[in-house]
Amino acid sequence: MFSRLAACGLAVTLALPVHADPAEDLLDALKIGEIVELMRVEGQGYAEGMAKDLLPAGGTPAWQQAVDRLYTPEAMEEVVRAGFLKSFGDTDAAPLLAYFGSDAGQEVVTLEIEARRAMVDPDVEAAAREAWRERAGSGDARLDQLDHFVEANDLLETNVVGALNASFQFYLGLVDGGGLEMTETEIVEEVWMQEEATRADTLEWLYGYLLLAYRPLSDADLDAYIDISATPEGKTMNRALFAGFNAMYNEISYGLGLAAAHEMLAQEL
Numbered sequence: 001m002f003s004r005l006a007a008c009g010l011a012v013t014l015a016l017p018v019h020a021d022p023a024e025d026l027l028d029a030l031k032i033g034e035i036v037e038l039m040r041v042e043g044q045g046y047a048e049g050m051a052k053d054l055l056p057a058g059g060t061p062a063w064q065q066a067v068d069r070l071y072t073p074e075a076m077e078e079v080v081r082a083g084f085l086k087s088f089g090d091t092d093a094a095p096l097l098a099y100f101g102s103d104a105g106q107e108v109v110t111l112e113i114e115a116r117r118a119m120v121d122p123d124v125e126a127a128a129r130e131a132w133r134e135r136a137g138s139g140d141a142r143l144d145q146l147d148h149f150v151e152a153n154d155l156l157e158t159n160v161v162g163a164l165n166a167s168f169q170f171y172l173g174l175v176d177g178g179g180l181e182m183t184e185t186e187i188v189e190e191v192w193m194q195e196e197a198t199r200a201d202t203l204e205w206l207y208g209y210l211l212l213a214y215r216p217l218s219d220a221d222l223d224a225y226i227d228i229s230a231t232p233e234g235k236t237m238n239r240a241l242f243a244g245f246n247a248m249y250n251e252i253s254y255g256l257g258l259a260a261a262h263e264m265l266a267q268e269l
Contacts, residue, residue: 022093023085026237029100031109036077038116039248043071045120047256055263062266066259070252079251083244091236099228108217108225115213128208136207145222146210152230153238159202160195162246166253167191167198173257179264 047067051059099105119125135143150156171187174180182190214222228234 021085022097023088023091024081026088026093026096026100027081027084029097029105029109030241031113032080033073033077034113035116036080036248037073038113038120039245040071040073040076041120043067043252047071050256050260054260057263060263063259063263066255066262070255070259076248076252079248080244083247084240087240087243088236091233091240096233096237104221104224111213111216115209118212119209124212125205125208128212129204130208131211132204132207135211141219142211142222143207145219145226146207146214149210149222149226149229150206152226153235155206156199156203158242159206160199162242162249163198163202164191164195165246166249167194169250169253170257170260173254173259174261175257176254177258177261177265179257179261 044067047063047070048059051063055063100109115128119128168187168191171180171182171190172184175182175187214225217225229238
């Protein structure tokens with residue numbers, strides 16, 4: 001999900017629960033529950049690959065139990081909502097709700113979720129990345145639009161920082177769990193060594209995803225969305241979404257580190 005803001009004067013048409021806090025209604029309009037569920041599926045796949053690569057005995061029942069506990073949808077959504085609400089503060093949610101209750105706003109939400117769901121399939125993700133590589137540097141007008149969208153929302157930098165912070169939390173969990181001996185300074189140095197590779201991978205994934213998600217949108221519709229994203233309210237919303245999701249990823253990453261350390265120690269006995 002990225003920053004969005006409404007055109008003024010549109011009525012909310014969604015049949016959503018009404019909360020005392022309009023920001024809660026906004027999260028419902030963004031279908032935050034569906035997004036968290038997709039992240040749960042992505043995370044479980046990541047944890048499965050981690051077990052194969054990192055743990056001598058692979059994905060043991062104990063590891064799977066830890067993964068299932070960490071990727072509990074209700075707990076994940078609670079962390080995201082709390083982080084979002086704290087960051088969003090007293091920002092006026094009314095124009096955002098107006099947009100996301102409109103047909104245009106719901107189309108954007110649906111396209112983003114459908115693209116994210118499709119990219120859970122490794123073949124779809126590979127094809128999306130390849131589609132971007134084939135068009136990169138070609139002067140493609142759609143890529144120019146996406147450049148403006150990414151810049152307006154600081155999507156690349158914020159995603160890279162989030163990924164590095166999650167990596168730091170994973171190492172910290174490994175150390176605190178006794179599976180690794182490193183100082184905090186050494187962890188920072190190790191994580192920072194990943195920055196260039198993380199940035200390159202994030203850039204490719206991000207543009208592949210955006211090309212896939214917004215492919216059905218006309219240039220005019222995408223331009224309107226970019227303009228909306230660049231507003232102060234849109235930027236505040238985007239920062240709040242990152243605050244919520246980064247808090248969730250940090251908590252899970254630390255937990256995975258602890259669980260991995262426990263598996264390492266158990267398998268040494």
